[in-house]
Amino acid sequence: MEGDELVEYTEIMVRYGELSTKGHNKKNFIDRLGANVRKALHRFEQVKVHAQRDRLHVELNGANYDQVMNRLKDVFGIQNFSPSIRVDKTFAATAAAAVKMVQEQVDHPITFKINTRRSDHKFPIDTFEMNDRLGGYLLQKFPDLLKVDVHHPDLTIRVEIRLNGIFLSSETIQGAGGLPVGTAGKGMMMLSGGIDSPVAAYLGMKRGVSMEMVHFFSPPYTSPQALAKAKQLTAKLARYSGSIRFIQVPFAEIQETVKEKVPEGYLMTVQRRMMLRLAAALTMKRHGLAIFNGESLGQVASQTMESMLVINDVTNLPVLRPVLSFDKTEIIALAKQIDTYDLSILPYEDCCTVFTPPSPKTKPNLERTRKYEQRLDIDGLIKRALDGIKITEIHNGEDFLNQNEDVFAELL
Numbered sequence: 001m002e003g004d005e006l007v008e009y010t011e012i013m014v015r016y017g018e019l020s021t022k023g024h025n026k027k028n029f030i031d032r033l034g035a036n037v038r039k040a041l042h043r044f045e046q047v048k049v050h051a052q053r054d055r056l057h058v059e060l061n062g063a064n065y066d067q068v069m070n071r072l073k074d075v076f077g078i079q080n081f082s083p084s085i086r087v088d089k090t091f092a093a094t095a096a097a098a099v100k101m102v103q104e105q106v107d108h109p110i111t112f113k114i115n116t117r118r119s120d121h122k123f124p125i126d127t128f129e130m131n132d133r134l135g136g137y138l139l140q141k142f143p144d145l146l147k148v149d150v151h152h153p154d155l156t157i158r159v160e161i162r163l164n165g166i167f168l169s170s171e172t173i174q175g176a177g178g179l180p181v182g183t184a185g186k187g188m189m190m191l192s193g194g195i196d197s198p199v200a201a202y203l204g205m206k207r208g209v210s211m212e213m214v215h216f217f218s219p220p221y222t223s224p225q226a227l228a229k230a231k232q233l234t235a236k237l238a239r240y241s242g243s244i245r246f247i248q249v250p251f252a253e254i255q256e257t258v259k260e261k262v263p264e265g266y267l268m269t270v271q272r273r274m275m276l277r278l279a280a281a282l283t284m285k286r287h288g289l290a291i292f293n294g295e296s297l298g299q300v301a302s303q304t305m306e307s308m309l310v311i312n313d314v315t316n317l318p319v320l321r322p323v324l325s326f327d328k329t330e331i332i333a334l335a336k337q338i339d340t341y342d343l344s345i346l347p348y349e350d351c352c353t354v355f356t357p358p359s360p361k362t363k364p365n366l367e368r369t370r371k372y373e374q375r376l377d378i379d380g381l382i383k384r385a386l387d388g389i390k391i392t393e394i395h396n397g398e399d400f401l402n403q404n405e406d407v408f409a410e411l412l
């Protein structure tokens with residue numbers, strides 16, 4: 001096919017997912033999706049986004065449609081989308097564009113149908129007539145390639161007659177689904193460097209949560225690479241929302257103190273309670289609505305229901321666990337799909353592994369846990385950790401690991 005004969009798409013037509021069922025919230029959802037799409041496409045300066053009641057239109061103005069569609073695939077709240085061509089409001093222009101589409105997409109005999117929608121009711125050709133005339137025209141043009149099948153066609157050419165032109169499309173590409181990030185409010189994600197929490201963050205964002213990452217790190221017990229890895233995971237996940245705030249919380253003093261004062265079987269339980277206290281304090285301070293983590297039921301000692309009961313005792317805030325019921329293999333498959341897996345398995349020490357006792361209690365006792373904690377100056381420890389936090393705004397595609405290229409290369 002000659003380059004100059006290719007279909008020149010002029011816009012991407014975006015269909016909303018669950019949005020359309022959200023009643024009076026619908027306008028908020030559409031406005032938010034419009035803002036999120038603009039953010040995702042900000043580097044395409046010529047692109048214009050129009051978020052309307054029933055559809056969102058991305059006007060390309062010459063931007064590369066493949067690149068634009070690639071970015072759209074990561075925006076939650078989009079059910080699917082179609083690259084479309086806008087032509088003048090005449091039958092001749094519509095027919096010429098449809099011919100190009102068939103030439104480009106069809107190289108063996110198939111069935112097809114025309115599906116017309118007309119929102120400009122003043123346009124003289126109605127939907128029935130357009131389906132009939134355009135279908136007939138294409139059959140005549142491509143007698144050996146095309147056959148009509150209105151029930152199960154291989155190819156559907158959609159024609160939309162709108163006020164500002166006639167739009168033709170034939171491909172429908174699956175979007176990311178979910179709800180626009182930001183429509184569900186803010187959540188605090190406890191992000192380790194592991195496999196599970198990035199997947200949990202992705203799933204929370206998919207349901208419209210605007211995430212801030214909380215990461216506990218323990219220098220000198222953990223390396224700068226462990227911190228860089230958590231930031232790199234955040235940069236990966238930022239492609240679903242443009243940017244994500246990353247809050248690093250120093251955790252070494254707490255771990256040292258807990259290790260010194262609490263019996264070994266309860267080290268893990270008390271450490272987790274301290275983490276949750278800190279996450280809860282940050283959630284309140286930063287107007288979040290819930291804490292998220294990457295726990296999956298029964299995976300390890302801290303993730304039994306008995307443990308969750310005792311750890312959760314320190315806060316009334318909801319602690320949401322998007323991967324709770326997933327098997328490890330399912331979590332890994334998702335991690336690969338969102339491209340966090342390779343980062344997660346890099347072998348940098350996490351703050352928990354350093355202080356993990358050989359055999360933590362799988363069924364800790366709540367009263368005993370509270371009693372051991374009386375040995376600690378909880379308020380002082382929490383205050384000093386919160387005084388030491390550092391907040392950075394991390395953007396999609398930023399690079400943290402390769403700044404330490406030598407160390408990184410050694411590990412590969």
Ligand SMILES: Nc1ncnc2c1ncn2[C@@H]1O[C@H](COP(=O)(O)OP(=O)(O)OP(=O)(O)O)[C@@H](O)[C@H]1O
Pocket residue numbers: 189190191192193194195196197198214215216217292293294295296299300302350351352
């Ligand atoms: N250093 C950390 N910073 C922030 N959150 C953490 C940290 N370590 C653990 N968490 C939180 O606690 C959850 C359980 O951690 P744990 O290490 O027991 O499990 P895991 O199954 O290995 O999870 P992950 O793969 O997410 O690390 C994590 O999913 C995460 O939400």
